[in-house]
Amino acid sequence: MIEVIDEERCTGCNICVHACPTNVFDAGAKIPVIARQDDCQTCFMCEAWCPEDALYVSPRADDLEHPDIAALKFNHVIGSYRAAIGWSKGDAPTI
Amino acid sequence: MAIRRPVEQISSAGAQEFRADVLVLGGGPAGTWAAINAAGRGASVLLVDKGFCGTSGATAPSGTGVWYVDPDSAKREAAMASREAMGGFLQDRRWMARVLDHAYDTVQQLADWGYPFQTDEYGLQRYGSVMGPQYMRLMRKRAKQAGAKILDHSPALELIVDDRGAVRGASGIRQQSGERWIVRSGAVVMATGGCAFLSKALGCNVLTGDGYLMGAEVGAELSGMEFSNAYAMSPAFSSVTKTRFYDWATFTDASGELIPGAQSKGGRSNIARWLTNNGAVFARIDKADAPTQAAMRLAQPNFFLPFDRAGIDPFAQRFPVTLRLEGTVRGTGGLRIVDDTCATTVPGLYAAGDAATRELICGGFTGGGSHNAAWAMSSGFWAGGAAADHALSVGEPRHAAPVKHAGGVALREGAERPVDSGDLIKSVQAEVFPYDINYFRNGEKLSGALNRLDSLWSATSRAGRSDALRVTRDREAVSMLATARWMYRSALERKESRGMARRLDYPGQDSGPKYNVRVGGLHEVWSRRDANQPAPILEAAE
Structure with a gap:
């Protein structure tokens, strides 16, 4: 399930609010919020569409992992799916 | 143009x-x-x-x-x-x-x-x-x-x-x-x-x-x-249902013993049976050599995503698997x-x-x-x-x-309270998820499930109008209920095993004329056999 929106990297572009096929996010005051986590289907699409590598979807479909954000960034786990499908940081899809 | x-x-x-x-x-x-x-x-x-x-x-x-x-x-x-x-x-x-x-x-x-x-x-x-x-x-x-x-x-x-x-x-x-x-x-x-x-x-x-x-x-x-009744394999904790690479897997039980006849292709029923009767099934993709492993990574990056993130080497370590229903998506x-x-x-x-x-x-x-x-x-x-x-x-x-x-249930005024989609979804899933009903089909189990689904429909069809916040999920629940009834009505109509529609009580393929099963209806679900013949080439008159 989607577990992390990294406040440091997120620019508040709200692409994830649009791109999530199950409408999990709401636009927030500064950055989006994970409003309906139970509706997450663990499809990784929000992470793929985030041009800032600010989102992390845990591989666990049914329960929470509570990952350490600093470690995810240090180990380049955040952004790894985009890299694997050949989408680079800053490559913003058009909505 | x-x-x-x-x-x-x-x-x-x-x-x-x-x-x-x-x-x-x-x-x-x-x-x-x-x-x-x-x-x-x-x-x-x-x-x-x-x-x-x-x-x-x-x-x-x-x-x-x-x-x-x-x-x-x-x-x-x-x-x-x-x-x-x-x-x-x-x-x-x-x-x-x-x-x-x-x-x-x-x-x-x-x-x-x-x-x-x-x-x-x-x-x-x-x-x-x-x-x-x-x-x-x-x-x-x-x-x-x-x-x-x-x-x-x-x-x-x-x-x-x-x-x-x-x-x-x-x-x-x-x-x-x-x-x-x-x-x-x-x-x-x-x-x-x-x-x-x-x-x-x-x-x-x-x-x-x-x-x-x-x-x-x-x-x-x-x-x-x-x-x-397509079921696809995924790691038990994960949503990533990519079945193909399990062709290179070995399947074992909790103690590491080989499960007899278990294969992704041609032996998936043995895996479903083991999950039903015995418990956890573990896989290790140990039949892929190094070049194949590299090709797999290139072809399907998302197959490896759950493993990499969970710290599992799927070529070397055993991990629990499950079969998730893909219904008509891969039916x-x-x-x-x-x-x-x-x-x-x-x-x-x-x-x-x-x-x-x-x-x-x-x-x-x-x-x-x-x-x-x-x-x-x-x-x-x-x-x-x-x-x-x-x-x-x-x-x-x-x-x-x-x-x-033309919409019906959940969109019009009804005699009773609106649909409780949470309960309804669970009730429908309880009839379509179990391998024991939907994978290993026989007339008795299909009839039992269809009767329960028909009763659910009777109750659900009296539901009142859903509000804007809930109507999408409520209509999804009603769609799933209707779909389950058409599935099992059709499965009962086909008294043979053909394609993925296998019946334990009719294990063979009927040697008589081939047919397609048509189905429809909401309050009264109907089914019909049409002779299987090439579709007409001329466009239908409108």
Whole structure:
């Protein structure tokens, strides 16, 4: 399930609010919020569409992992799916 | 080329109201190809997606093969022949040939548009597979460039019919604002996908059979709904249902002992049986050599995502697996198609992709991916083109003409409280998820499940109108319930084992004349056997 929106990297572009096929996010005051986590289907699409590598979807479909954000960034786990499908940081899809 | 007409917004008071020649419901591969071809024929096109066109559905988060075969008569012949036994000989050769032709041309079109096909070790482009994220991102862009207007997060809830029963639009809700939308159109393409019953199979939770319900509410027939019990393998903790690589796996029990007969291909029932009767099943993908492992990583990055993140080396370590229901998404049942244009049994309504039956090219079995991808490209393109021609020939939707909103349960006033979708979804899942009912089918278990589902329908059909916050999920629950009843009614009608529709009480393939099972109806579900024969070549008169 989607577990992390990294406040440091997120620019508040709200692409994830649009791109999530199950409408999990709401636009927030500064950055989006994970409003309906139970509706997450663990499809990784929000992470793929985030041009800032600010989102992390845990591989666990049914329960929470509570990952350490600093470690995810240090180990380049955040952004790894985009890299694997050949989408680079800053490559913003058009909505 | 004709000058494309714009989508008109008629009103935004109370509801956002639009007028378009062609309305496409669903923005996966079938819906986007439909939109592109309809716009190319000069029609104004509105595409609505329950989620987001570009990420919604089974294709976007996956890598998928395409049934792509060189136009060499021997190779084409072999491609068609190789599938006939698996599909129970229900396919139509002429349809297989036209889909092979169209998919071949479509892949070339994608290459011309700049889709980055991978190159093999000889420097030749590999046209046989596409990466879902890239493919669907491109399709969204091309649909918009073709002139289609897209409404995301805008689930359709019901169809609109004119005084002669022809489909002339739909209505639904803008999920992120709560506003209603109403579209008056000359024709509708149903491309809403199949039904996987919220099993969390990869990308499938938007696929809840909505199009089957909306179609049945205007009297459309379905076909092949007994071919609806596809189960795909995933790590037990994960949503990533990519079954193919488990061909290289060894399956063991909790103590590490080999499970007899357990294989992904040809032995999946032994895995389902073990999960039912004995408990956990573990896999290790230990039959892939180093070059194969490298090729796997390149072809399907998302297969490795859960492993990498969970710290598991799937080639060296054992991990627990499960089988998630993919229902009709990788089954072959759906709205019945009556001619080469992908028309349904209702005027003005066309069906494409997994919302339509895929029996014409797959019979009673598809491993997903390849054939379904070719089918979506082809049926979407044809349905979109025919919907445009139909809309342009019937002329402007008459704004003042009498129309009826055809939706039923959860949309109209009822005698009782609104649907409790949470409870209803659990009750339906309890009938369709268990391997013991849906994988290992027999008449007694199917009848028992169908009786319980019929009782649920009786109770649910008296439910009152759902409010804007809940109506989408409530209609999904009703769609799943209706779909489950059509599945089991059809499974009971087919008293033999053919394709994926296997019956423990009828283990053999009937040697008598072949037939297709048609099904439909809401309050009274009916089924019928039609002789299996090549589809007529002439387009149905309208």
